[in-house]
Amino acid sequence: xxxxxxxxxxxxxxxxxxxxxxxxxxxxxxxxxxxxxxxxxxxxxxxxxxxxxxxxxxxxxxxxxxxxxxxxxxxxxxxxxxxxxxxxxxxxxxxxxxxxxxxxxxxxxxxxxxxxxxxxxxxxxxxxxxxxxxxxxxxxxxxxxxxxxxxxxxxxxxxxxx
Amino acid sequence: xxxxxxxxxxxxxxxxxxxxxxxxxxxxxxxxxxxxxxxxxxxxxxxxxxxxxxxxxxxxxxxxxxxxxxxxxxxxxxxxxxxxxxxxxxxxxxxxxxxxxxxxxxxxxxxxxxxxxxxxxxxxxxxxxxxxxxxxxxxxxxxxxxxxxxxxxxxxxxxxxxxxxxxxxxxxxxxxxxxxxxxxxxxxxxxxxxxxxxxxxxxxxxxxxxxxxxxxxxxxxxxxxxxxxxxxxxxxxxxxxxxxxxxxxxxxxxxxxxxxxxxxxxxxxxxxxxxxxxxxxxxxx
Numbered sequence: 001x002x003x004x005x006x007x008x009x010x011x012x013x014x015x016x017x018x019x020x021x022x023x024x025x026x027x028x029x030x031x032x033x034x035x036x037x038x039x040x041x042x043x044x045x046x047x048x049x050x051x052x053x054x055x056x057x058x059x060x061x062x063x064x065x066x067x068x069x070x071x072x073x074x075x076x077x078x079x080x081x082x083x084x085x086x087x088x089x090x091x092x093x094x095x096x097x098x099x100x101x102x103x104x105x106x107x108x109x110x111x112x113x114x115x116x117x118x119x120x121x122x123x124x125x126x127x128x129x130x131x132x133x134x135x136x137x138x139x140x141x142x143x144x145x146x147x148x149x150x151x152x153x154x155x156x157x158x159x160x161x162x
Numbered sequence: 163x164x165x166x167x168x169x170x171x172x173x174x175x176x177x178x179x180x181x182x183x184x185x186x187x188x189x190x191x192x193x194x195x196x197x198x199x200x201x202x203x204x205x206x207x208x209x210x211x212x213x214x215x216x217x218x219x220x221x222x223x224x225x226x227x228x229x230x231x232x233x234x235x236x237x238x239x240x241x242x243x244x245x246x247x248x249x250x251x252x253x254x255x256x257x258x259x260x261x262x263x264x265x266x267x268x269x270x271x272x273x274x275x276x277x278x279x280x281x282x283x284x285x286x287x288x289x290x291x292x293x294x295x296x297x298x299x300x301x302x303x304x305x306x307x308x309x310x311x312x313x314x315x316x317x318x319x320x321x322x323x324x325x326x327x328x329x330x331x332x333x334x335x336x337x338x339x340x341x342x343x344x345x346x347x348x349x350x351x352x353x354x355x356x357x358x359x360x361x362x363x364x365x366x367x368x369x370x371x372x373x374x375x376x377x378x379x380x381x382x383x384x385x386x387x388x389x390x391x392x393x394x395x396x397x398x399x400x401x402x403x404x405x406x407x408x409x410x411x412x413x414x415x416x417x418x419x420x421x422x423x424x425x426x427x428x429x430x431x432x433x434x435x436x437x438x439x440x441x442x443x444x445x446x447x
Binding site: 032057060061064066078080081082111112113114115116117120121122123 | 295297300301302304345347349351353354355356358360362404405406407409416417418
């Protein structure tokens with residue numbers, strides 16, 4: 001009889017304790033999938049940060065600038081879902097005050113994706129091709145063609161030493 | 163001279179023999195232990211010793227009787243339940259209640275547990291799980307369609323010496339489910355000021371997982387009991403699709419949550435009840 005009372009006590013108190021527990025609902029990744037480009041010195045694996053750089057997408061509403069005359073080492077380039085191709089205008093400032101502009105075109109295939117309850121639904125992208133003009137940029141390499149909401153370098157943009 | 167010496171030696175020999183005989187008599191007396199009145203009683207057999215066993219002890223096979231008395235004593239200390247002690251049928255009902263109170267998902271199952279020797283308990287659980295969530299600050303509605311799951315496993319009851327009415331157990335489970343879900347989403351890109359809606363319908367996945375279970379089961383009335391289990395589970399495999407990762411797995415719960423909880427009502431069917439050990443209520447001294 002005594003044992004049955006103590007077991008019942010443990011039974012109900014532990015049930016209450018467990019029912020009182022709760023979880024954490026944070027998203028520890030990005031809320032959307034945006035390809036990341038990183039700048040490197042041509043022919044090396046050395047990262048560089050171009051000064052006075054201006055970046056905008058061709059056809060963006062209001063010609064909104066993504067970067068305005070800033071020093072950057074990484075670029076997040078949001079893609080236009082419905083077109084399947086996005087062109088980026090990148091202007092580099094030289095030390096003598098002159099500027100040169102290149103255009104980088106990214107072709108891709110969007111994929112509807114549900115990431116998690118915390119991060120939500122979004123588009124992932126499969127990059128199918130990249131082209132660019134060569135005023136300043138030496139080459140562009142796709143290092144990771146599948147663009148997800150997890151931070152990773154998708155494009156490597158190689159610039160000359162000077 | 164020689165005759166006197168011989169007489170003298172014989173007299174010495176007789177004296178030594180007489181002394182030795184006397185000392186032997188003294189040492190023999192020392193072996194006699196007087197019986198104290200307090201120990202001079204016949205030890206009574208225990209209350210639970212059967213008259214047949216006492217008769218066997220007195221009339222002949224004393225060692226066999228003692229051996230049997232020891233076995234009987236152990237049996238009284240460790241009551242042995244038969245191999246098929248009882249069968250429980252249970253319903254896990256807590257999730258539908260919690261869903262009515264606002265939880266986004268629910269799993270409910272019926273389970274059958276065979277209680278063997280009141281110690282080992284193989285169990286089977288068959289259930290259905292479903293869910294729907296639409297977080298206020300996010301852009302989707304996720305619908306987990308009602309889908310089946312199954313678990314098999316075994317419990318070990320620590321209270322095997324007690325009546326089967328009360329159980330404290332740990333156990334292992336292997337669970338599997340195949341399930342479907344739909345997602346409706348609303349996507350907005352602030353840079354492009356672009357708005358898209360998409361639907362992922364009929365997404366299919368399957369999962370395999372293991373559980374470590376700890377629980378209590380107590381008799382409430384007659385053959386009816388209540389029990390809860392807390393379950394730590396680990397996902398061995400869950401199929402992701404091209405379009406995402408399932409949020410809810412029937413029988414497992416939300417993906418990424420390591421703990422689960424269940425509350426069940428049980429009906430117990432006693433088996434081989436005639437072979438159950440007799441229980442005696444202890445009276446306080």
